[in-house]
Amino acid sequence: MEPESFFTKNTKVALKHEPPGEWMPPVPDHSIPLNAGYPAHSLIPYEEMNEAVKDLIEEEKDLPFQYLGSKKVNTVKKFVRERLAERGVVLLEKEILVTAGAIQGIDLIARTFIDRDTWIVVESPSYMEGLETFRNYTDHYITVPIDENGMQTEELEKTLKDRKEKNLPMPKLVYTIPSFHNPTGTTMSIDRRRHLLELASEFDFLIIEDDAYGELYFGERPTPIKAMDSGSRVFYIGSFSKTVAPGMRVGYVAARSDLLEPLPWFKKDLGHPFAEATLGSYLSQTDMKKRFEMLRKVYQQNCKTLISSLEKYMGDIATWKNPSGGYFVWVHVPGVDTSKILNEAMQAGVAYVPGKHFFVHEQEGLSYLRLSFSYVSREEMVTAVEKLSQVIKKHIDQ
Amino acid sequence: MEPESFFTKNTKVALKHEPPGEWMPPVPDHSIPLNAGYPAHSLIPYEEMNEAVKDLIEEEKDLPFQYLGSKKVNTVKKFVRERLAERGVVLLEKEILVTAGAIQGIDLIARTFIDRDTWIVVESPSYMEGLETFRNYTDHYITVPIDENGMQTEELEKTLKDRKEKNLPMPKLVYTIPSFHNPTGTTMSIDRRRHLLELASEFDFLIIEDDAYGELYFGERPTPIKAMDSGSRVFYIGSFSKTVAPGMRVGYVAARSDLLEPLPWFKKDLGHPFAEATLGSYLSQTDMKKRFEMLRKVYQQNCKTLISSLEKYMGDIATWKNPSGGYFVWVHVPGVDTSKILNEAMQAGVAYVPGKHFFVHEQEGLSYLRLSFSYVSREEMVTAVEKLSQVIKKHIDQ
Known part of the structure; x- marks a missing residue:
């Protein structure tokens, strides 16, 4: 019995693409997950x-x-x-x-x-x-x-x-x-x-x-x-x-x-x-307006920390856009294929999402990466950006 | 702007059928819901x-x-x-x-x-x-x-x-x-x-x-x-x-x-x-085997009550199959279109699911109805079957 012979036409086409979630390999425990697009532990009202x-x-x-x-x-x-x-x-x-x-x-x-x-x-x-x-x-x-x-x-x-x-x-x-x-x-x-x-x-x-x-x-x-x-x-x-x-x-x-x-x-x-x-x-039972305000303040401060770390460690090798809200900073590192150095970066202690996964034509995103300021602590952010800068510099030098 | 012009081919075909859930109109508060295929209040471990x-x-x-x-x-x-x-x-x-x-x-x-x-x-x-x-x-x-x-x-x-x-x-x-x-x-x-x-x-x-x-x-x-x-x-x-x-x-x-x-x-x-x-x-944290046993006992007893009510009140006008498990009894009431008398039954105080909704060719199910013994109390079941029998008899006599 051949499973494929039972699939719909649409399923057969869909399966030609990568399985869902394949854009992010497992992040090792010792890596700081700047890839993670979810709220910090402390921001979940458990x-x-x-x-x-x-x-x-x-x-x-x-x-x-x-x-x-x-x-x-x-x-x-x-x-x-x-x-x-x-x-x-x-x-x-x-x-x-x-x-x-x-x-x-x-x-x-x-x-x-x-x-x-x-x-x-x-x-x-x-x-x-x-x-x-x-x-x-x-x-x-x-x-x-x-x-x-x-x-x-x-x-x-x-x-x-x-x-x-x-x-x-x-x-x-x-x-x-x-x-x-x-x-x-x-x-x-x-x-x-x-x-x-x-x-x-x-x-x-x-x-x-x-x-x-x-x-x-x-x-x-x-x-x-x-x-x-x-x-x-x-x-x-x-x-x-x-x-x-x-x-x-x-x-x-x-x-x-x-x-x-x-x-x-x-x-x-x-x-x-x-x-x-x-x-x-x-x-x-929650004052949601107050909660939204609190979140805005926290994320804005997080964002500032991430941006100042980028300025400090990556000002000479990367450019980025200053977000006016949300969770993410989009970083351009010309000359580096971010999907190729992800494993090395994770081994060095920092994870991000490679830019190519955000494009229909993946090659347009090779020299980009997405960092999140929503999940990790500000201290970790600083450390993570420093580590990331070191890995990237190694590859620019080559 | 015509919404239909944007629908997929498949959506257009799907929409020709009744909206989901249309098989059951709202049940009035005073009606005993023998239609309900869900667990009794007391059986949910809240x-x-x-x-x-x-x-x-x-x-x-x-x-x-x-x-x-x-x-x-x-x-x-x-x-x-x-x-x-x-x-x-x-x-x-x-x-x-x-x-x-x-x-x-x-x-x-x-x-x-x-x-x-x-x-x-x-x-x-x-x-x-x-x-x-x-x-x-x-x-x-x-x-x-x-x-x-x-x-x-x-x-x-x-x-x-x-x-x-x-x-x-x-x-x-x-x-x-x-x-x-x-x-x-x-x-x-x-x-x-x-x-x-x-x-x-x-x-x-x-x-x-x-x-x-x-x-x-x-x-x-x-x-x-x-x-x-x-x-x-x-x-x-x-x-x-x-x-x-x-x-x-x-x-x-x-x-x-x-x-x-x-x-x-x-x-x-x-x-x-x-x-x-x-x-x-x-x-x-639950002994699920014990729970399954408890559920079997309760539902078996519920089922007995429903069947004996059917025997008492509808033995002369209906036939049914004795289930050996589950939630439902399937009742045949020859000569009655169960979808046509549902509203009257609900007004009289009992709800069921008309048989036709369980068939691809609806007309095959006109003289059937589904009763559930999972949700209502045994006392209510007896009352409900008596009421149902009265409504049905009225229509058989006509």
Whole structure:
């Protein structure tokens, strides 16, 4: 019996790509994980979660453990609606779908809207797990470069006009992370956000706005593209992973209801009552605005430490962009293939994510790497950057 | 902007079917929910879960709330392996995938193995949410009737031979619930289990063995088909929903590793660390064999009560099969369209699931209904059956 003979056409194509998560080999214990895009131990409110569970079970007994029934699940939706309204995104309840993390939202949209011959637009670079997801559905990408003002929508416009003239297939979806972009940390300007919406209307495409880091601004609060979405072409994706706890696996998709409608057809995990109710219980007893403020302060200070370490140890061998929020700094080390020296760096005591995994065309990312300032302590960050600089210098000298 | 113009071909076809969950309208508060296929309040170990969370957080702090890290997630896999080994299914660790409930396992297999032109075999009747899932992928079904010994594999053999002779497309997958079948409660005999495996080898198909109710036997413990699966053609699907708590959303798929391999490519929810670790913590502090025994006793007694109520109130108007395990009794009420009288029954104070939703060809199920003995108290069951009998009698008399 040959398993392959049973696979669908789509599965056979998908399996040609690397297995999910292959972009990061195991990090040795002694390595400082600057690769890790998750919150620090101290920033996960685990004691409060313990309280939240206790109160939840006291109040609702078995309900959170049944298929449905816990009222706390609605608390999550209510929080999302209220918070988004404050950010300029006004939604009806039926315009929100709670998902198992932001990535399930991306996957559901991909399943519902991307045929094997569908073209989509992604930023270059882009979130590696987003790319990994899209690769399951299509191999037809238009890539748009990022600069210090986010996605270069002028480039996108040129490409679209050119394709239209040449009668080439037009894209159906644009995937963007406009605020505190993963991996580059940059933020799309308000003018480009507007421009992107105009293009969506002119060239008839939908937009996935991945705003997982949207609450983590250091200076100005960016306006979501969805807040200006008069044509209702935007899927807004949010998450509690970066601000509460990724292990809860709670995120959401917001879109006009007739675009959102087909997603539950394909969402066959039947919701996650226990996790969602626990989060609901936590949200109802937490001053989330204060928490967001605290997180912003911590991450901003972390970011400063990482940037000053880079200035100190790598000022002569690398360039980077100063993020105005989020988790990441994107570092350019000309002349070095970062995927080739990762093992050596990990042996020397520091891990990062090689740049190539963030690109559809991997070779464009060879001399980049992504560092995270969310997870490790500031002391470790300094040590890690020093170690990294030593490994890189060895290879530049060669 | 026309949303439909953006949908994939597959989405457009899927949307022709009813939305998920439409088979059950909301049950009024005053109605006794004999429709509910979930555990009774008193059978959900919510106080123990509270303890499990407390101990987990005390021991692992933030780990269960991160993307990965909690060792308790492995406890779930270890439990599954050990328990299945006792039931004759010996598995390597890489042959198990933990999923968000059994239904996510079914969905992942469907996504990975079913093209739009793929034929599959389902039992008639079958689990409505299984059918709902398969309908997202294909409309090509071979249905095989169930009798008191489960799926009539002789009928399947005839159909397959006939199709082969006529050069018709052959099925790639057979979906079966061999033990304490949902909705009929029947169990496939050991001879038919063997026969099905022989057919799988002869006609080259795979088998999904949905064993969500496998631990809940009243008499003899059935041998899983997977335990006899020398040709490695079986996906074995299990769940903690019926024995611990459905709201945890933890189930699993077990299969030879090269058949299981593609599933994680499409499983984009990234696991559920908090829920899985909580379950792991619970399993490590619970005598599960004792718990299974307790559940068997309670459900067996519940089942007796339901059957004796049926004898008392509906002996003259209905027939049913005596289940030897599980959650359900399948009732035949000749001459009555059960979907047409559901609202009246709910107004009279009793809810059930109309039979038609369990059939690919709905008209085959019009005079059937599914009652559950898992959720409501024995007193309520008696009352509910009496009320149901009154409603039905009114319609038989007409």
